[in-house]
Amino acid sequence: MARLDASDLAQRLGRQAEAVCRHYLDAGRRQGNYWQVGDIRNTPGRSMFVRLKDSPKGRAGKFTDAATGEHGDLLDVIRESLGLVDFADVAEEARRFLSLPHPEPEPPPRMHARAPAQTGSSEAARRLFAMSQPISGTIAETYLRKRGITALHGTGNLRFHPRCYYRPDDDSPTETWPALIAAVTDLSVQITGAHRTWLVPDGSDKAPIDTPRKAMGDLLGHAVRFGIPGDVMAAGEGIESVLSVREIVPGMAAAAALSAAHLAAILFPDTLRRLYIVRDDDPAGDGAMVTLIERANAAGIEAITLSPTCQDFNEDIRQLGIDTLRANVRVQLAPQDVARFLSAAA
Known part of the structure; x- marks a missing residue:
């Protein structure tokens, strides 16, 4: 994710206002189009209101404390609820929160129950x-x-x-x-x-x-994502295989597409400049690797393949141990990424 200034971060948090409130102000509850809580430090009560949707009265994410007159946005909520001082720490926490998946906000309660969701939808x-x-x-x-x-x-x-x-x-x-x-x-x-x-x-x-x-x-193009994507990331098939590589390069964002076919079709973040393909050692994995290299190169993205010693990287870490896995991954990384991402134990 590109670095964002305070205004951009506040707007992005505002688009997920209810999720922010449920995470940082969990002593409160939703009341119509507002989140109601005691104060910005997450005290139980009903004095403070956070707007959950844009309206003529203001933008989503703006709050007012009726008892004190205090007002602000969701960056202030993060700062006060966690006791942070430096804006850099507040911004880093906001970026961490924005990198997590959040279910779409629940609609206001109705008198009748929601219809069952279609199986598999x-x-x-x-x-x-x-x-x-x-x-x-x-x-x-x-x-x-x-x-x-x-x-x-x-x-x-x-x-x-x-x-x-x-x-x-x-x-x-x-x-x-x-x-x-x-x-x-x-x-x-x-x-x-x-x-x-x-x-x-x-x-x-x-x-x-x-x-x-x-x-x-809906899986096509999408993935199970770990970390905040930037100019470098890793992508593979299985969750456990991708997380095994992340043991070695803990600061690198990663994505698990769940199958070879979906790996070949994974969508690229706009910021991506180098992609590590965490391949499985089988024919399906080879096919996905070839297709993904072609798509990445066409998009101006450098593609580098990471190959396991066994069938996949989780088998490597379980059968061969983390030191052998680290040595194998190290020689396959671009030189500039060794110092940047390889774990300190290397």
Whole structure:
């Protein structure tokens, strides 16, 4: 994401005003087109109002505290709710928040229940993600750590659902299993789909079912994204393979397209100048790599392939260890990216 000034950041936060309030002012609640809370420091109460939509009275994200007369925007909310002092820290937190996927705001409550979302639709994906919880301390985190994945910064698009529905086919009964839920997002970080990895109850492995991984929603061109995209990023097929590479280059943004076909069609951020293709060592992975290199070069983007020693990078980290994986990735990076991205342990 390009660096933004205060006005740009405030406007972008305003477009996700309800999500900002739910995150930083969670002691409050929605009342019509406003978020109502005690004060800017997230005290329970009803004195402060944050406008959630643009109106003739003002822009979304503007707030007024009726008790004190204090007013401002969502950058002020982030500063005060977290106790930050320097604007650089406020801006960095705002950019971090904007890089996370956020479900579309809920409409104001109605007297009747919402209609069920169509099975497999983008709306169903958004509802599933909204019903899930952060992975910290859950068996989803246990599962990832057992797969050698410990660098979980910037993974707000991964969540956990304790009883996620699974149905093998139309004629089979519905089961429930714990699941790692991943949000699939477009370039504006809006959720278009979701990916489910069903797990055994202790998080030690995937669930013993025929298809333990399934995606839903609008996937073409989109991906499960980690970190804020800039001029360099990595893209691959599987979530675990991409996160394994991110263990070695923790500061590099990355995206998991979920399949070879979708990797070949992934959309590029406007800021991108160099793309690392995290390939799987199989015919489908080779085909995706060739297509993606052609598309990247046509867009003026340098494409560099990262190849695993085993079939994929998660197998590398589990079978060969992180030191061998680091050495393998290091020699494949552009020289200028070794110092910029390679983890300090290298």
